[in-house]
Amino acid sequence: MSSKPSHWLHAFHLRCLLWLCVMLLRPAIEEARSAAQDVWIGTGSAWPSQGIYHAQLDLDTGKLSRPSLAAEVSGPGFLAMHPKGTHLYAAGSLAGVPSVIAYKIAQEGPATLQPFGSAAIGDGGATHLAISSDGRMLITAQYGGGSVAVFHIDDQGALSERHQLLEHTGGSTVVPGRQDAPHPHWVGFSPDQRFVLVPDLGMDAVVTYRVDGVNHRLLPSHRNAMVPGGGPSQMK
Numbered sequence: 146m147s148s149k150p151s152h153w154l155h156a157f158h159l160r161c162l163l164w165l166c167v168m169l170l171r172p173a174i175e176e177a178r179s180a181a182q183d184v185w186i187g188t189g190s191a192w193p194s195q196g197i198y199h200a201q202l203d204l205d206t207g208k209l210s211r212p213s214l215a216a217e218v219s220g221p222g223f224l225a226m227h228p229k230g231t232h233l234y235a236a237g238s239l240a241g242v243p244s245v246i247a248y249k250i251a252q253e254g255p256a257t258l259q260p261f262g263s264a265a266i267g268d269g270g271a272t273h274l275a276i277s278s279d280g281r282m283l284i285t286a287q288y289g290g291g292s293v294a295v296f297h298i299d300d301q302g303a304l305s306e307r308h309q310l311l312e313h314t315g316g317s318t319v320v321p322g323r324q325d326a327p328h329p330h331w332v333g334f335s336p337d338q339r340f341v342l343v344p345d346l347g348m349d350a351v352v353t354y355r356v357d358g359v360n361h362r363l364l365p366s367h368r369n370a371m372v373p374g375g376g377p378s379q380m381k
Contacts, residue, residue: 180204180205181201181202181203181204182201182202182204183199183201183202183256184199184200184201184202184209185197185198185199185215185224185226185233185258186198186199186200186212187221187222187223187224187235187236188221189220189221189222190220195214195217196214196215196216196217196218196219196221196237197214197215197216197218197221197224197233197235197248197258198212198213198214198215199212199213199214199215199256199257199258200212200213201256215256215257215258216235216248216258216260218235218237218238218239218246219237219238219239219241220237220238220270221235221236221237221246222235222236222237222270222271222272222273223235223236223271223272223273223274224236225274225275225276225283226276227276227280227298227302228276228278228279228280229280229302230250231249231250231252231302232247232248232249232250232261232302233247233248233250233258234246234247234248234274234276234283234304235248236266236270236271236272236273236274236285238270239263242265243265243266243269243270243271244263244264244265244266245263245264245266245271245274245283245285245296245304246260246262246263247260247261247262247263247302247303247304248260248261249261249302261302261303262303262304263304264296264304264305264306264307265306265307266285266287266290266294266307267294267307267310268287268290268292268294268310268312269287269288269289269290270287270289271285271286271287271294272286272287272288272329272330272331273285273286273330273331273332274286274332275332275333275334275341276298277334277338277356277358278334278338279338279358280298280302281297281298281358281361282295282296282297282298282356282358282361283295283296283297283298283304284296284332284341284363285332286329286330286331286332286343287329288328288329288330288346289328290312291312291313291314291326291327291328291329291347292310292311292312292313292329293310293311293313293329293332293341293343293352293354293363294307294309294310294311295307295308295309295310295311295361295362295363296308297361308361308362309362309363311354311363311365312327313327313329313343313345313347313348313352314327315327315348316328316347316348317347317348317349317350317373317374319349319373319374320374320376323346323347323376324346324347324348324349324374324376325347326347327345327347327348328345328346328347328348329343329344329345329346329352330344330345330346330377330378330379331343331344331378331379331380333380334356338356338358339355339356340353340354340355340356340366341353341354341356341363342380344377344378344379344380345377346376346377346378347376348368349370349371349372349373349374349375349376349377350368350369350370350371350377351368351369351371351377351380352368352369353366353367353368353369354366
């Protein structure tokens with residue numbers, strides 16, 4: 146039996162799927178046409194970086210403007226935007242102290258970042274951070290420290306001091322030198338905001354916490370074992 150009909154049917158289904166995707170995206174594309182999107186760039190310790198950079202993405206042409214320095218700070222890694230778009234938060238270092246640093250985004254004129262306070266992590270530098278959809282909780286993952294830290298954000302976008310530190314324990318030891326200790330590599334809220342998920346490369350597990358939204362805390366839930374030696378690092 147010839148395989149051509151099945152190939153043709155597969156191609157037909159693929160074309161239909163692509164057409165559907167284009168139709169679903171078209172309103173957003175047309176609405177954004179000729180507009181520019183602000184892009185904030187955390188550069189980590191890359192030399193000769195001086196901090197956080199800003200550029201604009203032309204949504205019509207797909208071109209990125211030349212980045213310019215928006216905030217001078219040491220080793221800004223991952224960034225997180227407040228849900229209201231009013232503040233930007235960075236994992237970086239101030240006077241050699243690993244911290245979460247808050248910036249207020251100028252709403253008029255050139256896009257600039259105005260320092261808006263900071264909070265020391267207290268367990269090494271953060272490799273990743275995330276903010277809840279209501280903008281009230283900020284969490285970080287410390288790869289070297291093997292921990293997750295929790296911060297509260299007030300109505301003005303200011304950070305509280307760190308008020309919770311959850312330390313992971315154990316390592317799978319499957320990969321020597323990489324899994325001898327816990328290494329949280331990413332943090333994120335579940336779509337319903339009821340849980341926080343933390344892939345831990347050293348433990349070969351995804352650690353789950355329940356969110357106490359009233360007290361802005363995380364409560365231990367369960368540990369999901371992954372493939373031995375897999376080293377989970379990120380989720381989407």
